[in-house]
Ligand SMILES: Nc1ncnc2c1ncn2[C@@H]1O[C@H](COP(=O)(O)OP(=O)(O)OP(=O)(O)O)[C@@H](O)[C@H]1O
């Protein structure tokens with residue numbers, strides 16, 4: 212479903228030098244998989260995730276999503292391709308002046324759905340995340356966990372094949388984290404949506420991932436299998452993260 | 457000069473009623489044209505100025521530099537000097553340099569960059585992450601401006617418009633004295649040149665009331681629109 216081929220991304224430092232945030236990383240994520248990106252702070256996890264929907268453009272390498280090479284698309288084509296890739300953020304990034312229902316409707320308006328279809332789909336998605344009774348609330352009236360579930364419903368609304376989630380539970384307490392992760396796992400199981408989730412906690416990987424890639428200083432260290440809630444890791448960095456959990 | 461009783465003062469004001477009404481209309485006209493230009497031209501200019509900043513969706517160092525410089529240039533003119541320097545342009549545009557419509561030309565010139573800057577500053581309050589979320593959903597720049605930036609910043613924009621209206625009510629009095637007419641002009645003509653202090657006082661009271669009303673309405677609307 213997703214295939215990154217030797218992608219690299221450098222950022223310019225204020226002092227004029229260059230910094231390799233992602234260095235020659237190749238990996239592929241299968242359709243229907245929940246794939247983790249794990250590593251310590253500054254490892255390049257967010258940057259790698261943002262390369263998948265081209266919020267960051269790679270300096271080298273290719274980005275294949277659902278059979279399309281995104282780096283080759285025109286601006287308009289890329290916008291259409293992005294409608295097939297939902298995104299969930301640590302800080303939720305909801306529109307504060309729109310109600311819950313209007314937030315979930317937003318990507319559908321962009322995709323040009325008609326009003327009746329939007330209304331039906333919004334109700335459906337709010338049902339999935341268990342917030343049907345909050346449709347007319349504003350984000351400011353919700354708890355963090357509820358906001359994140361609105362974020363997930365919004366990402367899910369246009370029936371994307373892929374959802375990218377950047378530390379979706381890092382702003383939440385452990386109990387809420389659990390319910391948000393379950394919500395994501397549920398969506399993966401019921402609708403077969405491929406999910407890539409960034410985290411710095413092995414607990415998240417154990418809870419919902421099928422596989423996870425470990426990043427360190429912008430490089431891919433290893434891709435770990437997760438079976439029965441156990442992470443099979445070989446590298447020293449992975450064991451360190453496992454012990455921290 | 458003989459003492460003026462309250463009753464006489466009131467009588468004088470009633471006699472001036474039609475002129476006060478006329479002056480109020482002139483002020484409203486000057487202000488209306490100035491604010492309309494500010495919104496229609498200054499608004500888009502402010503949005504563009506914001507979008508051209510580094511890191512924004514239409515980031516362009518050159519455009520940001522030129523627009524910023526132009527806005528600062530016009531804003532650095534003291535209003536009275538701007539008025540005088542625009543006399544030739546006013547004559548071309550309006551065919552005359554007196555009357556409220558002529559006075560609206562320099563008012564508009566001053567209001568456009570002023571509002572553009574206010575809009576730019578207000579849009580900065582929209583969190584970057586929200587714009588990014590819209591980009592990730594495949595929103596076009598047009599949709600980002602109308603569905604995200606303006607909508608999320610709407611209460612701040614109303615507050616900016618309130619500030620602009622009150623500042624330019626005061627500017628319109630200056631423009632009025634130099635041939636535009638209006639409440640300021642009336643106050644000077646009667647209250648200052650003809651020593652009818654009651655007219656001056658009445659006009660000031662009128663302006664105080666109007667300013668309070670504008671601010672009150674602005675606050676209420678901004679509050680209503682703010683769901684953050
Ligand atoms: N736009 C940018 N400009 C300059 N440097 C950047 C930019 N974005 C990221 N970086 C740098 O790239 C490196 C990787 O950043 P990234 O956000 O991908 O890390 P991360 O693994 O997500 O970390 P965290 O767990 O703290 O979120 C960091 O050193 C960061 O400072």
Ligand SMILES: [Mg+2]
Pocket residue numbers: 256257258
């Ligand atoms: Mg990050």
